[in-house]
Amino acid sequence: MDDVHYLTTRFDPELAGVSDIFAQLAAAVGYTATLSIDRRLAQLLRLRVAQLNPCSYCLILHTRATADVGVSAAEIAHLPSWRESTMFSEQEQAALAYTEALTVFDQQGVAAAHERMTELFDERGIAEIAAVVINMNLWTRWKLAQGATPVTGLS
Template identity: 60%
Template structure:
């Protein structure tokens, strides 16, 4: 279920990630917690978290991929466009806001705020859901760092080329 990009393709400008076994490990993590994984938490929530990690790190590849994945599962463009401004929005539920705050704390390594962010999650999610939320965020952090390190650069598609996601 790969996402194809109509107007973009990605080039690795620094190295080919398949040169190490790490890429295989990252793919295994993606199978369990990535955008095609079957999760117990809500698909919308998982994709909002992925988008927020992609914004925070920031990763062009991940922003493009997860914007398309969010649209594919029915998240409207307006919601996607203001994930970064979630605090000032009424379109996100209290549970989503708690998860987005937790996402930011875990992604930016905010040790001061993090215990309170975990407590805030407990008002909305059980321990298994919180573990899955953390896994989604950690998996995205691995992918954003990998794509940044390999130099996954968006390039316009020209002529008869076809864009691809290169994740799978």
């Protein structure tokens, strides 16, 4: 995967003038940020958003980042079918349901998922999880809009 490079096929993202704002948000809740929630959990949620949207750039980046925090290859491969799994903790399952409800925006689903989250996380944890998910949705959609296309074999 180290030989993957990206071509921007639609527009130069710097032209919109929002790159600094996006970078500040990423510093606060992106994959290198320090949060009170577990790094494994945060990274699973980022990868799930990338799968749902589906952003090639983000899928490659966050598959690597998820492995880097100790998530096994089997768990990464199994993430899309987390509902039929015993590989993920009760907290991870609740947060994944919340992630999916926020990403596809199902109003009733968000309410039900939030209710379950209040049983397993404190208010700060829920806020951080929501921020991680919203940030990932922003980035996946930004990369999709600009046409960040992976290619191999470039020098």
